[in-house]
Amino acid sequence: MEQVVVAQEQLVLDFDFLKEEFDKDGFLKFNPEYHENTGSHYDEEELEYLCKYVEVDGIKKMSMALGRTPHSVKQKVHDLRKIGEFEYYRTLNKHW
Numbered sequence: 703m704e705q706v707v708v709a710q711e712q713l714v715l716d717f718d719f720l721k722e723e724f725d726k727d728g729f730l731k732f733n734p735e736y737h738e739n740t741g742s743h744y745d746e747e748e749l750e751y752l753c754k755y756v757e758v759d760g761i762k763k764m765s766m767a768l769g770r771t772p773h774s775v776k777q778k779v780h781d782l783r784k785i786g787e788f789e790y791y792r793t794l795n796k797h798w
Contacts, residue, residue, distance in 0.1 A: 730765070730772060739769035744778060746791075750798050752778065753791035 722730055730736065744752070748768055756764050756779055765772040782788040 727772075730762070736766060736769070740771060740774065744768075746794075747797040749778075749782070749787075749791045750794045750796060753782065753788050753794075754798055 724730055752764060752768065752775065755767075756775070759767070761772045761776050761779075765775045768775060779788065782791065
């Protein structure tokens, strides 16, 4: 019985680094474990995926799928719509 307790305590210690922080809108703040693509440019495949599925999956799921922060994803969608490229990537049908 003591071994199980020790194992459980170790498990808790091993996952201390996974403490998530959220912003005022409920979005996950930057965490290098989840947002490994932060700072890199969106490639064509990511833009097509984003534009096709963001309305289905939502910002939070899309940010996890792309490895980017929710704010970055939300801003990219806004920018693409503003310059008129959202529909282009949504209908590209090259990668997805």
